Amino acid sequence: MPFAVTLSAAMTDQTEAAYRDAELLAAIAAGDMRAFERLYKTYFRKIVGFAARMTSRTDLAEEIASETVLAIWRGAGGYQGTAKPSTWIFGIAYRQALTALRRSDKDLRAKEAAGDMVGDEAAPDEVERLFLRDTLGRALAELSPEHRAVVELTYVYGYTAVEISEIIERPVGTVKTRLMHARKNLKSIMTAPPASGEEEEPNG
DSSP: OOHHHHHHHHHHHHHHHHHHHHHHHHHHHTTOHHHHHHHHHHHHHHHHHHHHHHHSOHHHHHHHHHHHHHHHHHHGGGOOSSSOHHHHHHHHHHHHHHHHHHHHHHHHHHHHHHTOOOOTTOOOOHHHHHHHHSHHHHHHHTSOHHHHHHHHHHHTSOOOHHHHHHHHTSOHHHHHHHHHHHHHHHHHHHHSOOOGGGOOOOOO
């Protein structure tokens, strides 16, 4: 199939999806639970994945997704149609993720002050181990949440710099700068020699 035809079909699919999602948001604003369930099925797992990679905290991902869809249910009437529905939805997810990180950091500091910290030997859950095992996953984990979000939205979800600027509520120039620094940092992290404790043993 010619590339132009394929691209046209993809754009048509995106337009139809945006129109469908806008209709769902309008119905949700009117209290339609069925519409909410349809939007939930479309976006919940996507938001979980986005939140997990943005925060490097799989233990927070479902909480963030739940808070996001709850915010959509409560605030669907605030969608004005000036951006794609998915852009508006991921903007909510982005802000919820930052809020969850701040709250988590505050709780962590409180536990440290109370002497209730869990020892370093506590094992991460299986999902986190699988995620961090991947080289790129480890590199992404060393970026700030804001930089991870830009990388995620660009390369996983295919948003443009303009759309990302709407999601994170920052100028397009800031988006481009964050992406540039993220790429530079990822390259530096992934090409760095292993730490002394991680060097491979010489072959016998």
